[in-house]
Amino acid sequence: MIVTAPAPTTRPVLVVPYPPTTGTEPCRTDPEDWFPEKNPAALARAQLGCAECPIRIACLAWALAHPRDAAHGVWGGLTPEDRTSLIATLAAPAA
Template identity: 50%
Template sequence: MSARLAPFLQFTGAEPCQAPDTDPDWWTSDDTNDRAAAQLACLRCPNREACLAWAIDHPTDAGDAIWAATTRNRCFKLRREFTTTAPEEPK
């Protein structure tokens, strides 16, 4: 993980997870259809990049919820990709 952690999102109200016509439980539901609906809603979010950065940097707080159309397992894989050390330069 990077030394700098992404800050929590500043919601503008334009995010699908904040819309009055969406069920906030979709993002944390155990139901496959609810989670799929959350992921589809996230695809049109203007803050998706910031949301994903926060979820990757804060795995404990993000938990099993959908963040930026991404599951916990996908965030884990992305976190692992971002934290690998670069090979040393040849001498």
């Protein structure tokens, strides 16, 4: 007889530290640029800056692990709506 463990009902808590920065990241030159308020041109500039950033993946990981702290602005190249959608996709049970 094979006995399998029940599937966990909660997801593990991820501990993701804020990524180390050098001060030369695009968002460090003018942080306000990463909080565009419904301005498509400003959003495009922020996303372009993120695309060129060496800590983009670590930044996005932090934002996904801390959605309340990263509720606004562009983090890792994604908008709040993009991140919310990604979190929902990642949290959905596998098909």
